[in-house]
Amino acid sequence: MSTVPRKGIKAAEPLVPEPATIIDVIKEGPNIRSFRLIFDDPGITTAFSFAPGQIGLMGIPGVGESTFAISSPPSQRDYIQFSVMKTGFVTSAIHELAAGDAVAVRAPLGCGFPVDSWKGKNILIVGGGIGMAPLRSLLMHILDRRKEFGSLRVFYGARTPADLCFAGDRVQWENRDDIEFIATVDEKHPGWSGHTGLVPQVIAAQPPAPENAVAVTCGPPVMIKYTLAALQQLGFTEAQIYTTLERKMKCGIGLCGRCNIGAKYVCIDGPVFSLDELKNRMVDGRW
Ligand SMILES: Cc1cc2nc3c(=O)[nH]c(=O)nc-3n(C[C@H](O)[C@H](O)[C@H](O)COP(=O)(O)OP(=O)(O)OC[C@H]3O[C@@H](n4cnc5c(N)ncnc54)[C@H](O)[C@@H]3O)c2cc1C
Ligand code: FES
Structure with a gap:
């Protein structure tokens, strides 16, 4: 994966969070909110750069931080x-x-999606619930560079219509003719006229072709497990499939050993991995 240096934040003090301020809060669903923030040092906001898929640790002084x-x-x-969430x-x-309100942020950490290596390819994005968060960044990045890629298909599932995040973005994505955006909920709901069914079932009903394609998935472990099986059944190889992994983190910079998967650390080698890099590591739907 491509590592992007922590531009803007003091790289010499990677454990020291940078003060930032929330400028807007968006209610995405019953238990999900988006927080927009700027760094208190305007120079850091200006210099800040990252790749889609990278992560950050955001915390509240005196309370704690999370990834x-x-x-x-x-x-x-x-x-x-x-x-x-x-x-x-x-x-x-x-x-x-x-x-x-004040927050403290250490970002960007980890590696992003290797988007530059996907130029000319058909892109398939498969998200579930809050797993759409890094995929929103990725999708908007691809839309910024739309002409560099082939077809763009997105499957996004949640338990209920209320649990589907990014309502404003979804309207725009659904109305564009250069993306096929398919939202699905697990079961029928009054007022819901979109797709119904689990994401892997909806994919199987409208199968994407694996030729010249890259598939990216992020969501609950059970969704990832069955999505990977569905994609592999369609002929996607392990090298064509990318996912982002969650592991509890503490240091975020490869020091504490808390987030390892075998010899790899999610905080520095991930959270983005190709299935090729992870093969044989899944047990009961989890890595
Ligand atoms: C690489 C990475 C990216 C993530 N991206 C997002 C994101 O974009 N949005 C988001 O809402 N969450 C994300 N998470 C998960 C988030 O970090 C946890 O939900 C959060 O740390 C929980 O903190 P807490 O103190 O509120 O919960 P706790 O009080 O620590 O735990 C509450 C419950 O959440 C579970 N939990 C705690 N940490 C994790 C974790 N890392 N993964 C799965 N379950 C966990 C616990 O097992 C427990 O059941 C990400 C995690 C990682 C490692
Ligand atoms: S969080 Fe400490 S090694 Fe990854």
């Missing part, structure tokens, strides 16, 4: 966005934040 994918695209220079202690505290 999140950057969900805004690199071309968005006015702010960076994290989309946060409320699951426990830190994320519940983050959900209480409003515009004007």
Whole structure:
């Protein structure tokens, strides 16, 4: 994967978070919110650069920090966005934040998607729930450079219509004629006229061709497990499939050994991996 240096943040002090301020909060669903923020040092906001798929640690001083994918695209220079699902202690505290509140950020960390190596290829993006966060960054980055790629197909699933994030973006994506954007929910819901069924089933019903294609998936482990099986059944090879992995992180810079998968560290070698790099490591749908 391509490593992007931490431009803008003091690389000499990678464990010291940079003060930042929330400028906007977007309610994405019942338990997901997107937080747009700027660094308090305007020079850092200006110099900040990253690749889609890279992550950051966002925290509240005195509370703690958690790992999140950057969900805004690199071309968005006015702010960076994290989309946060409320699951426990830190994320519940983050959900209480409003515009004007202080946070502390260490970013960008890890490696992004090797988008430059995908030029000329057909792109398939498969997201589930909050797993769409890094894929939003990727999708918007590809749209910024649309002519460099072949066809662009996106499957995005969630349990219910309310759990599908990025409503405003989805309307735009669905209305473009240079993307095929397919949203699906697990079961029928009153007022929902889109697709119904689990993501791998919807993919199997409208099978993408593996020739000259790259597939990227991120979502709950069970969705990834069955999506990988569906893609491989269609003929996608391990080298054609990329995913982003979650591991609990502490240092974020390869020092504490908390996020390893075999000899690799999710915080520096990932979170983006090709299936080729991960083969034989999945047990019960988890790596
Ligand atoms: C590379 C990476 C990217 C991530 N990107 C996002 C993102 O974009 N948006 C987002 O909302 N979350 C993301 N996560 C997950 C997020 O980091 C955790 O949900 C968060 O740390 C939970 O913190 P907490 O203190 O609120 O929960 P805790 O109180 O620590 O735990 C509450 C529950 O969440 C589970 N949990 C905690 N950490 C993780 C984890 N890393 N993965 C899965 N389950 C976990 C615990 O097992 C427990 O059941 C990402 C994690 C990683 C490692
Ligand atoms: S989080 Fe410490 S080694 Fe990855």
